[in-house]
Amino acid sequence: MKEVCAIVGGQWGDEGKGKLVDILAQKFDVIVRATGGANAGHTIYVGNQKFVFHLVPAGMLHPGKICVMGNGMVVHLPTLLEEIEILKKAGVKISGRLLLSDRAHLVFEYHKIIDQLQEEMKGSQKVGTTRRGIGPAYMDKTSRIGIRAGELKNFAAFVAHYRRNLASLKKMYEFSFNGDAELRAIKKISKMVLPLIADTSLYLANALSAKKSILLEGANGTLLDIDHGTFPYVTSSNASIGGIIAGSGIAPSRIVENIAIMKAYVTRVGSGPFPTELKDALGDKIREIGNEFGATTGRPRRCGWFDAVAAQYSMRVNGFSAINLTKVDVLSTLKKLKICTAYIYKGKKLAEFPADLSVLEQCRPHYIEMSGWQEDISSAKKFHQLPKNCMAYIKKLEKLIGCPIRYIGTGKRREEMIFRK
Ligand code: GDP
Ligand code: IMO
Ligand code: MG
Secondary structure: OOOEEEEEEOOOOOOOHHHHHHHHHOOOOEEEEOOEOOOOOEEEEEOOEEEEEOOOOOOOOOOOOEEEEOOOEEEOHHHHHHHHHHHHHOOOOOOOOEEEEOOOEEOOHHHHHHHHHHHHHHHHHOOOOOOOOHHHHHHHHHOOOOOEHHHHHOHHHHHHHHHHHHHHHHHHHOOOOOOHHHHHHHHHHHHHHHHHEEOHHHHHHHHHHOOOOEEEEOOOOHHHOOOOOOOOOOOOOOOOHHHHHHHHOOOHHHEEEEEEEEEOOEEEOOOOOOOOEOOOHHHHHHHHHOOOEOOOOOOEOEEEOEEHHHHHHHHHHHOOOEEEEEOHHHHOOOOEEEEEEEEEEOOEEOOOOOOOHHHHHHOEEEEEEEEOOOOOOOOOOOHHHOOHHHHHHHHHHHHHHOOOEEEEEOOOEOOOEEEOO
8 A cells, every 4th residue: 555645525524535445444544634623523334333533543442553632733641541531441452552752732621611611602603513622722832832742741730730821811701610530530640641652653654664554534625624624614723635644744755545435426514515415304304314413412413415516616725536435325215306516696607616705605506417326335345337328427526526536335334334446
């Protein structure tokens, strides 16, 4: 396999990144999460077992692989501990296989409180965050008061920094919270965390020098990217390829493959514009067949037709070399399928995906219609075994996006993936 390969969410998250990471991890030595925090929920089904990864890289189920939580992440230590315990109970060996960047920022309980307060203050404009304290933790990072994992090495200085931050944030946001219990809990957890802490950018550079291969696991999605997404209805980090590079500390020139994960339709959780959203019985039907409920919060996901305008934009921002089209099986049985090929704004076709949200909110999708297929596709192992209309739908998307669709998801399990040359 190629030396560094990235897997990036091409839409609004939950495209099925976890499943491809799990499949490809077998062929890589090191798997790296680089951005976001426990807002992510990456689901993997192995046999009858279901695993949902929030912080730990989704490569962890493969014995012997090294998993790295990179400098671009924001990490809530009790959630990390919980996730590790679940994996241990399932028989996964953790020791010597998991690293946490000394530069990664930590998420504390007060970040969650501020997340909640900010949402309440926004009222009808609320982002619909996962309430995991992600935005406030990145705020502390960019305002240069954030606390990094490496600071746990000197616990007395860490406590002083924590108390300083809490005191000033309490004044700013007017909330009451006593951090003593959290500090006691972190002191306990730090025994488990300290051995994981490393200069992971250096570790990855050394791994590359030793001819090891690296798989970068994106989180969230390009349309949730703080710069390129539908701001302000986004997460607080760069979820597209640029953020994954910065968040791992790997030189951009080392990345030779950049795979987009895109659903065969579109989903979104939380608020914000969604031009192809189906607010009708068909949207409900897709949600039901696709089991579209958040892996982190359990919220119902909004569902809609494939948006080729957004996909082209995502392609431009990331420069994908291949696409994994997921959940194609969910569309089986629908008689007609629609694809949005243009946005119409005030009667005119827009040339580009707009930055201005008031424009995006008023865009009407222009659709082309394609015939669906009725057959179950879960047993198809080769592209040519798919129904004719299914192949036509995939080829149409490929042409519209301008990128080869090399992986086709036909079900939630590891085996349910078609590899296409
Ligand atoms: P992620 O955050 O991008 O890793 O995606 P999530 O795990 O949040 O949501 C994707 C959901 O779709 C998960 O429940 C996956 O098990 C499931 N999934 C992934 N690929 C496929 C597929 O090709 N077909 C079906 N039916 N389910 C899939
Ligand atoms: P994965 O990695 C889907 C969305 C939230 C909300 C917005 C901001 O599983 O694809 P945040 O808590 O990050 O401040 O929320 O971003 N969001 C996601 N939606 N999948 C995700 O991650 C998401 N991470 C954040 O729903 O609208
Ligand atoms: Mg998810």
